[in-house]
Amino acid sequence: MIAELGLAMLWIAAALACLSLIAGALFLRSGKAELAAVIRPAAVAMGALTSLSFLFLIWLFVRSDMSVELVARNSNSLKPMIFKIAGTWGNHEGSMLLWLAILCLSGALVAIFEKRLREDTLIATLTAQAALSLGFFAFLLFSSNPFNRLPVAPPDGQGLNPLLQDIGLAFHPPTLYVGYVGLSVAFSFAVGALITREVGPAFARAMRPWVLGSWIFLTLGITAGSYWAYYELGWGGWWFWDPVENVSLVPWLAGAALLHSVSVTATRNALRAWTVMLAVIGFSMSMVGTFIVRSGLLTSVHSFAVDPQRGAFLLVLMAIYIGGALTLFALRAGAVAEGKKFALMSREGSLVINNLLLTTILALVLLGTLYPIVAEAMGEKISVGPPYYNRVAGPIALVLCVVMVMGPLLNWRRDDGKKLWGRLPLGILAGAVILFGLVLFGGSVGILPLLGMTVAAFVAVLSLAPLWGRNLRRTPLPTWGMVVAHFGVAICLAGMGAETAFIKEKLVAASPGDVVKVGQYRVEFAGVSPVAGPNYTALKARLVAVTPSGERYVMYPESRMFPGLMGTSPTETNEAALLTRPGGQLYAVLGVPVPSADGAPDRYQLRLWWKPLVWWIWLGGGLIALGGFLSLVGRAQFLTVWRARRARKAEERFA
Amino acid sequence: MKAKHQRLILAALAVVGVAGAGVLGASALRDEAAYFRTPAEVKGGAAVTGEAMRLGGMVQAGSIKRLPDGVTIRFVATDGKADLPVEFTGIVPDLFAEESGMVADGRMRADGVFVADRILAKHDERYMPPQMGDMPEGAGKAAPKA
CATH class of the missing domain: 2.40.50.140 (Nucleic acid-binding proteins)
Known part of the structure; x- marks a missing residue:
């Protein structure tokens, strides 16, 4: 009954999307206000219906209703509750429903809260959002129905892939999806403003919180995903340039460019074409990401079921939306192009350069990701790996970071560069100290990590420069946000550089009692013992790590065995053990036992890494997100209203 | 006149950037693709x-x-x-x-x-x-x- 109700809600919501699209199109043609009246309530209803439908799906997973095909294929009654819930989106159909629910919910939020925009632009925006959701409704209902019933319910389900049975699954996909889909609102705003020719500050101010919000979620999602892959896969890497990582990075890059250019449009009414273009690119890249992940086009750890029909469906959808938006952009180019003028040496100028660099990285990452598909179509099977990305994205990203901290030291419109030249030397000094220190004492460090750490020092010092000589209590929150985010980039960069340059690795087959040295750490292997988890059995190793200063810490890496459920084969996973120290992390993985031939005790594979400053990478990611959050809060409507009211009251008291 | 200059410089920068990126990407792909x-x-x-x-x-x-x-x-x-x-x-x-x-x-x-x-x-x-x-x-x- 629950499944049927959930499905019915989806159909009703799809019908509402259809209605909104027609009513919106007619309104924009004829201007009859009564046609527009239906659109806001419809958007709210769609948001409510799809969210409820998604909650119903979670409910089915919680109850382990095995008569539903999706539950039977992806869940099991013995699974811990948190993974039953998270398992709802650990598969193709469920994750697409989550995607759609967020899309409709965003539309509902726009319909409820957006009051500043001209009414016809808002209606056009909501119509565009309805058009987007209609396509994805069709996709969900016709090719990936999550509520399908099985003719005969099996006694129990096949369970969730053990690699996904981790707390990371509960947070990583929903966070990324909110980020991806939040960009749909920016896309719809851009389309709406293009239709009514209202590309200007009002439109940019309406769009900005959505861009900032989704970018924060993307930042958090990517950071969390990177950490998840780092400890769950047991490979010890934090970024693999996997196609799916790339397709999450690409919208993030577009979002970063967009949030800077939308600020320029909001405050200066310049860079209007850039803002519209980037808004279109941002969500287009989200769709490309979904397409690549869901179609199974590329070899990746994220691919669920491979299904060419679904891929073709998504490809058609994408072509319609992206093509439509770009056509509209071309038709309305005249209404968009002419913005306020500015000199090259100005804050706008530096932001344009940064946007160019960001989009260049975006294009090169996309090229590397899609090239194998193109090559395969021409009969060659090719894979593009980290060497390509490091070579193309690394140097440009470093230049980008240098320009990034110079922009805030310039004035809007025109600048004589006095402030910049005054503060630049300190940054250069910081960079030079690190550079010489590393060259003299660092041993053989690769050129990219060397430059990375140098630029990190430069950026760290100069990112704080906008605060120098200011009253810190009176500095507006968005300025704090910018400083924190830029400082976070420096921390992240320093972590990447230090980890790459000074990582130590040991791979051994050790018997209990053996001592392994990795970096400055001594690790004593005390032995292994069997343990039983809720739905797995495991071998647990006991390692005693001795720090350079003589402190002792115990680490427990595990090798887990999940039994095959309902005809699937058993799987093993490695649970890494991490020891976080101020200087970095010690990372331990337990491999398989190695039987000895001549009666000697069994040995076990152990892989140990010492990773200097590695946790700075995620700390930096967190700071970047925090910076975004501060600027979002600092510009929030209610806060401005509250401040104005307080100021008025204070005035009244003095009057 | 000045504004026109600025825009020309920006456009030139963009063209150089895009061309440079293209060359960089193509040569890296040739060397690094497996x-x-x-x-x-x-x-x-x-x-x-x-x-x-x-x-x-x-x-x-x-x-x-x-x-x-x-x-x-x-x-x-x-x-x-x-x-x-x-x-x-x-x-x-x-x-x-x-x-x-x-x-x-x-x-x-x-x-x-x-x-x-x-x-x-x-x-x-x-x-x-x-x-x-x-x-x-x-x-x-x-x-x-x-």
Whole structure:
């Protein structure tokens, strides 16, 4: 009954999307206000219906209703509750429903809260959002129905892939999806403003919180995903340039460019074409990401079921939306192009350069990701790996970071560069100290990590420069946000550089009692013992790590065995053990036992890494997100209203 | 006049940037892209010794052997048409097993053994590297469900 109700809600919501699209199109043609009246309530209803439908799906997973095909294929009654819930989106159909629910919910939020925009632009925006959701409704209902019933319910389900049975699954996909889909609102705003020719500050101010919000979620999602892959896969890497990582990075890059250019449009009414273009690119890249992940086009750890029909469906959808938006952009180019003028040496100028660099990285990452598909179509099977990305994205990203901290030291419109030249030397000094220190004492460090750490020092010092000589209590929150985010980039960069340059690795087959040295750490292997988890059995190793200063810490890496459920084969996973120290992390993985031939005790594979400053990478990611959050809060409507009211009251008291 | 100049400079910068990025991307792709090959293609002479490439195949049943150092394994990758010995030092991924699909990054050694730096295994029951889709039935039991 629950499944049927959930499905019915989806159909009703799809019908509402259809209605909104027609009513919106007619309104924009004829201007009859009564046609527009239906659109806001419809958007709210769609948001409510799809969210409820998604909650119903979670409910089915919680109850382990095995008569539903999706539950039977992806869940099991013995699974811990948190993974039953998270398992709802650990598969193709469920994750697409989550995607759609967020899309409709965003539309509902726009319909409820957006009051500043001209009414016809808002209606056009909501119509565009309805058009987007209609396509994805069709996709969900016709090719990936999550509520399908099985003719005969099996006694129990096949369970969730053990690699996904981790707390990371509960947070990583929903966070990324909110980020991806939040960009749909920016896309719809851009389309709406293009239709009514209202590309200007009002439109940019309406769009900005959505861009900032989704970018924060993307930042958090990517950071969390990177950490998840780092400890769950047991490979010890934090970024693999996997196609799916790339397709999450690409919208993030577009979002970063967009949030800077939308600020320029909001405050200066310049860079209007850039803002519209980037808004279109941002969500287009989200769709490309979904397409690549869901179609199974590329070899990746994220691919669920491979299904060419679904891929073709998504490809058609994408072509319609992206093509439509770009056509509209071309038709309305005249209404968009002419913005306020500015000199090259100005804050706008530096932001344009940064946007160019960001989009260049975006294009090169996309090229590397899609090239194998193109090559395969021409009969060659090719894979593009980290060497390509490091070579193309690394140097440009470093230049980008240098320009990034110079922009805030310039004035809007025109600048004589006095402030910049005054503060630049300190940054250069910081960079030079690190550079010489590393060259003299660092041993053989690769050129990219060397430059990375140098630029990190430069950026760290100069990112704080906008605060120098200011009253810190009176500095507006968005300025704090910018400083924190830029400082976070420096921390992240320093972590990447230090980890790459000074990582130590040991791979051994050790018997209990053996001592392994990795970096400055001594690790004593005390032995292994069997343990039983809720739905797995495991071998647990006991390692005693001795720090350079003589402190002792115990680490427990595990090798887990999940039994095959309902005809699937058993799987093993490695649970890494991490020891976080101020200087970095010690990372331990337990491999398989190695039987000895001549009666000697069994040995076990152990892989140990010492990773200097590695946790700075995620700390930096967190700071970047925090910076975004501060600027979002600092510009929030209610806060401005509250401040104005307080100021008025204070005035009244003095009057 | 001044504004026009500015815009010209910006446009020129953009053109130079895009062209530079294109050249950078193309040359990096030429140098760094690795070919994906099956054991049959390698046996057919497609691989140059020492050149980075990616090998895809099934792990042959009963072929995984451990060397005395305890951390190096040898196994045979097969695509049903040809077999290729593979050597790998490290901890194999969680889902690596005999009779299932794997993809390895590495290079051919002069003695005809493929030395893998990294091994990727199939991710779940329904997933297999798409490049292996055209392999004959029976090469491994983990064929994708349609």
